[in-house]
Amino acid sequence: MPRTVRIAANFYANLDSIRQFLDEENSAHAFDTLPDELFDQGIPNLERFPEIGRDFLARRPLSAEGQARAHRILVQLRPGAEIREYIHDNYLILYLCQDIAIFLLAIRHHRQLSFDLRSHWT
Numbered sequence: 301m302p303r304t305v306r307i308a309a310n311f312y313a314n315l316d317s318i319r320q321f322l323d324e325e326n327s328a329h330a331f332d333t334l335p336d337e338l339f340d341q342g343i344p345n346l347e348r349f350p351e352i353g354r355d356f357l358a359r360r361p362l363s364a365e366g367q368a369r370a371h372r373i374l375v376q377l378r379p380g381a382e383i384r385e386y387i388h389d390n391y392l393i394l395y396l397c398q399d400i401a402i403f404l405l406a407i408r409h410h411r412q413l414s415f416d417l418r419s420h421w422t
Contacts, residue, residue: 303347303397303399304401304402305343305401305402305403305404306403308403310405310406311405311406314407315334317408318334318407318412321409342386342388342393345386346393346395346402347402350384350397351384351397353385353393355382355383356382356383356384357373357374357383378398380399382396383395383405384397390409390410391408392408392410393407
């Protein structure tokens with residue numbers, strides 16, 4: 301049975317961040333197709349196959365700060381709930397998967413996930 305997909309306010313804020321990022325990269329046209337891709341393919345995939353993404357907390361953080369954050373998240377999750385990451389085209393989507401609903405928590409363009417080393421070398 302498909303689960304209801306709900307979108308967190310942070311997800312919408314991330315969409316604005318992606319739009320600004322792509323605009324600064326002179327790739328604003330790439331954002332134009334994102335909403336259609338999400339609603340035509342990404343969200344339906346998550347509704348039908350909620351476990352399509354990888355368990356986000358399965359990877360053990362290496363830093364003490366990361367371990368503390370992961371622990372705080374784990375203790376707040378309801379039994380059976382998981383935070384998962386799903387790669388859709390050029391985007392990484394973080395979502396909460398529960399029995400009856402999926403909550404889209406965050407989205408980033410894959411190039412937003414890297415360091416801007418150009419500014420350090422100029």
